[in-house]
Amino acid sequence: MFKFSCADFTFPVLERTAALKLVKLLGFDHVDIGLFVRSTHFSPIDLQAAPQSYTAQVLQDLDDAELRASDVFVQIGVDPSERAANDPSSDIRIKNREVFLRALELCVAVRCNHLTGLPGVFHSTNARERDLETAAEETAWRMKECACAGVQYSIEPHVGSICEEVESARAFLRRVEGLTLTLDYGHFVMAGESSALVHDLLPFASHIHVRGGAPDRLQTSVEENAIDFTGMLAGLKQLGFDGFLALEYVWVDWNGCNRTDNVSETVLLRRALESQIRRLTEAS
Secondary structure: OOEEEEEHHHOOOOOHHHHHHHHHHOOOOEEEEEEEOOOOOEOHHHHHHOHHHHHHHHHHHHHHHOOEEEEEEEEOOOOOOOOOOOOOOHHHHHHHHHHHHHHHHHHHHOOOOEEEEOOOOOOOOOOHHHHHHHHHHHHHHHHHHHHHOOOEEEEOOOOOOOOOOHHHHHHHHHHOOOOEEEEEHHHHHHOOOOHHHHHHHHHHEEEEEEOEEEOOEEEEOOOOOOOOHHHHHHHHHHHOOOOEEEEOOOOOOOOOOOOOOHHHHHHHHHHHHHHHHHHHHHHO
């Protein structure tokens, strides 16, 4: 019923082929590809420079690791505010579109039917409504391009974005008909919103990021986790969710996300989720 994947960027200290083999060794058949400028594994800059040879090597590395791609997550700037989807500069947005189309080509080439992007941020030089309008326009364009290629496009609401609260995420969903979410409870719970409130976004989720989280802490161990994953799984089961649960521990010096043992926590969280899924199945 539920499908699991693991993010390649959970293990950025390893080189790419080693990280992919570790994902397989941990028992996963699918991997979430992080196409990030800051990535040590998959680079949109390198992809743009030589799309055919780069894509061929990615395909080879995935085949060698016996993995399939479950999501391609593209982030064009070093951080979400740099070259955001709704950048005020039309020149930058045009360049962003070029990168996005290359990412979509990669997604299709690796036989992945899901692509994630970021919604955009508010800019001090712009009125908030203008930022929201531009974000909606760019998101709608991305959705159209993905639909033509047979790929599902979603955004990930995150801390510091135009969708950093549950209500602002719902408001943006109303602006862009048919939009889905790559949903990570941690961004909302960190900011003090309850899991019960985040459950309301489940009907819009096409991909789920899972890792331990708590108020004021974007990433925690399983033992310290405060996210209601049981309620999340029950809601997804009721909705007939057929996307992936992507184990997405990260290792980066941002919001304390370099303080967990990602190998152990990935194993422990998957075991905990599988145990909860078995109980839900037995109860139904």
